[in-house]
Amino acid sequence: MSVLVLLEQRGRLRKCAFEAAVAARDIARAAGLPLNAVYIGASLADETAELAGLGIARVYAYENETLRHYSNDAHVGIVEGLVRELGAQVVIGSASALGKELCASVAARLDVDLVQDCVSCAWDNGLTAVKPLYAGKVLSTVRLTGTPAMISLRPNVVSVARDDSPAPEIERRPMPEVTLRSVIKAVTEAAAGVVELTEAKVVVSGGRGLGGPEGWPVLKELCAVLGAALGASRAAVDSGWIHHSHQVGQTGKVVCPDVYIACGISGAIQHQAGMRPAKIIVAINKDPSAPIFKVCDYGIVGDLYEIVPLLTQELKQTLV
Numbered sequence: 001m002s003v004l005v006l007l008e009q010r011g012r013l014r015k016c017a018f019e020a021a022v023a024a025r026d027i028a029r030a031a032g033l034p035l036n037a038v039y040i041g042a043s044l045a046d047e048t049a050e051l052a053g054l055g056i057a058r059v060y061a062y063e064n065e066t067l068r069h070y071s072n073d074a075h076v077g078i079v080e081g082l083v084r085e086l087g088a089q090v091v092i093g094s095a096s097a098l099g100k101e102l103c104a105s106v107a108a109r110l111d112v113d114l115v116q117d118c119v120s121c122a123w124d125n126g127l128t129a130v131k132p133l134y135a136g137k138v139l140s141t142v143r144l145t146g147t148p149a150m151i152s153l154r155p156n157v158v159s160v161a162r163d164d165s166p167a168p169e170i171e172r173r174p175m176p177e178v179t180l181r182s183v184i185k186a187v188t189e190a191a192a193g194v195v196e197l198t199e200a201k202v203v204v205s206g207g208r209g210l211g212g213p214e215g216w217p218v219l220k221e222l223c224a225v226l227g228a229a230l231g232a233s234r235a236a237v238d239s240g241w242i243h244h245s246h247q248v249g250q251t252g253k254v255v256c257p258d259v260y261i262a263c264g265i266s267g268a269i270q271h272q273a274g275m276r277p278a279k280i281i282v283a284i285n286k287d288p289s290a291p292i293f294k295v296c297d298y299g300i301v302g303d304l305y306e307i308v309p310l311l312t313q314e315l316k317q318t319l320v
Contacts, residue, residue: 002036002086003028004148005056006079006093006102009041011068013050015199016094019158023121024092025055025165030123033089036060037168038082040075042068048170053162057169064175069184070098076105077178083110088148090127095152096198103152114150115142117254119157119277127151135250135273155198156256157277195229197246203257205231205248205275209264209285209304213241218305219263222312225319231255231275233265249274263304267292284308 005024007017021037028035037051039061051059062078079102083091093103095117107114118129119139127149133140144151197203204226206219216230223230231253232246248255250273260278265271267283267290275281276295283296284304293299300307 001089002034003031003090003092004083004086004088005035005037006091006099007037007039007059008094008096008099009039011042013039013047014094014096015160015196016096016099016153016155018050018054018160019155020092020094020153021051021054021056022160023153023158024090027090027092027121027123027127028055031089034058036086036088038062038079040067040078044170048167052167053165054168055163055165059168059170061170061172062175063172066180067175069187070102071180071182071184072101072105073180073182074175074178075102076109078176079106080109081176083148091148091150092121093150093152095154099152103150107150110148110150112148112150113144113146114152115144116152117154118151119154119256121151121153132277135269136276154254154256154277156201195223195227197229197231197248198253198255200229200255200257202226202228202259202261203231203248203255203275203278204228204261204263205233205246205265206236206242206263206304207233207265207271208235208239209266210236210241211264212239215264215305216242218308218312222261222308222315225312225315226259228259228261229255229257231260233268233271247274262292262296263308265292266290267295 005021008014034057037056037059043063044061093099115129121129127144129151231248232242237247250270254274256277259280260275261282263284281296283292283299288301
C-alpha cells in the first residue's frame, strides 16, 4: 500500500507537479504510508535532483519520445496499471486541464470516486478534501471512503516547502505496448517568457473596459514589469480581442495568484468564479457600482488608460 502522486510535465516538470508532491507527502506521512510518484514523458534526465525534499521514495519513470506529449491512450493505461500494481490507497494529481482529464479517465477505469479541483486535503483516518462550489462562495469538505481515494489539486494552492528527505530512487520502465488512436504531429509552444496563467503569482486581466484589441499593449507592459500572466474576461474573448487561452472565469481558467489585477472588468459572477481564490484582488474600473468592487481588496475608480500606465511607471522605479 502507498500514496501515488502524478508528476505532470510539459517538456520539464511543471510547478503544479511539485505542489501535488508536497500535498501527497503530507498525506503519506499522516497515513504512515510510503510515497511513490509516476513520471510519463520523454526523459526525466537531470530533473531527479529537483525531486529532493519532497518525501518521494521512488519514481516510476516511463520514458519514451512517444510519451513527450500527453496521450490519453498511453497515459491512462500506465497510471491505471501502476495504481493496481502498487495497491495505492491515495492518488493525487494536478487540476490542470491535462491533469483533470487524466485523473477522470483513470478514476473511470478503476471505478472509484474522484474529487476534482481541490484547494486542500488532509488525512484523518481517511482522505478528506476541500472543494469550492457555487463560484467559490462555498467550500465543501468531502470525505472519500473508497480506495484508492483520488483527488486533483488546484495549482497555486500549496506552498512547495522542502525538507531534508533525499532525492528518490528512479525505476525506469519501458513504454507499454499500446495502440495510439491519435498521434501529435506538431505542437505550438508559448512564446519565451510567457507566464502560464494557472501557475502565475500575479495575473493582470482585461475586460470590456479596454474598448478593443488595441488596449492590450498597456496591460502587457504591466505584465512585463511584474512578471505576470495576462488574463481576460469572457466579454473580451467573445469580442475577438484576445485568444480564449487567456480567459479567466467559469468557462475559462481558475487562477489562484497572490495578486489579481482586474482592469476594465465589471466582475460578473461567472468571472468571479475564476479569480475569487486570489489572495489579493485589485480592481480598476470607471464604474463605481461595478460588482468587482464588492470582492476586491483594493479598488480604484478611474480610467484604466490613465491609471495602468502610472502604475507601470511607478513599479518600474520601485522594482528596479
